Amino acid sequence: QSVGINSLMENTLSKVEVQRSSKNQQINYHPDSKLPTITGDWDKLQQVFINIISNSIKYTDPEGNIKINVDTTVNGILITIEDNGIGIPQNDLPRIFERFYRVDKARSRQMGGTGLGLAISKQIVEGHGGNISVQSKEGVGTKFKITLPIESDSKRGNRSE
Ligand code: ATP
Ligand code: MG
Numbered sequence: 001q002s003v004g005i006n007s008l009m010e011n012t013l014s015k016v017e018v019q020r021s022s023k024n025q026q027i028n029y030h031p032d033s034k035l036p037t038i039t040g041d042w043d044k045l046q047q048v049f050i051n052i053i054s055n056s057i058k059y060t061d062p063e064g065n066i067k068i069n070v071d072t073t074v075n076g077i078l079i080t081i082e083d084n085g086i087g088i089p090q091n092d093l094p095r096i097f098e099r100f101y102r103v104d105k106a107r108s109r110q111m112g113g114t115g116l117g118l119a120i121s122k123q124i125v126e127g128h129g130g131n132i133s134v135q136s137k138e139g140v141g142t143k144f145k146i147t148l149p150i151e152s153d154s155k156r157g158n159r160s161e
Helices: 005-015 017-022 042-058 105-109 117-127 154-159
Strands: 026-030 065-072 076-083 131-137 141-149
Touching (some): 005 017, 005 065
């Protein structure tokens, strides 16, 4: 499946619009004007971006800002999703992609969720031959970086399913 990142992102933003507007946050999306399409599964990639952007909305106070950038790299695309929310303590950072891992049970419980969103996202991104990483500072914000190859290895993608 050939996936246009611009339309994927526009469509994803419409899906999180109710959640975003309920917190009166801003999402700035700056697509690269000449983005290549990537080979992949539209629905699964959309699930990744819904997970990450929903997290940013959920773990950022009302009126907060979320910045989404898409750039081309040597062999693929780089998508960054950055918020100015509550952040993730350094001690928890290595574990947030684990199944059911949630930072600070008390803080997370009131937000709702199962702790699966990032584990699933990582699995999908890696299944597409890409990579996902995070940088965060408590009380400052969180930045997720996702790379996806322009031509993903379909065999590798199938094996992860
Ligand atoms: P769900 O399964 O509904 O997605 P969840 O959001 O708790 O539940 P993950 O999406 O896997 O689970 O995220 C794991 C944990 O990482 C969260 O519980 C939260 O503590 C932390 N986290 C993820 N994204 C952010 C973010 N943008 N800012 C701050 N903390 C975050
Ligand atoms: Mg989540």
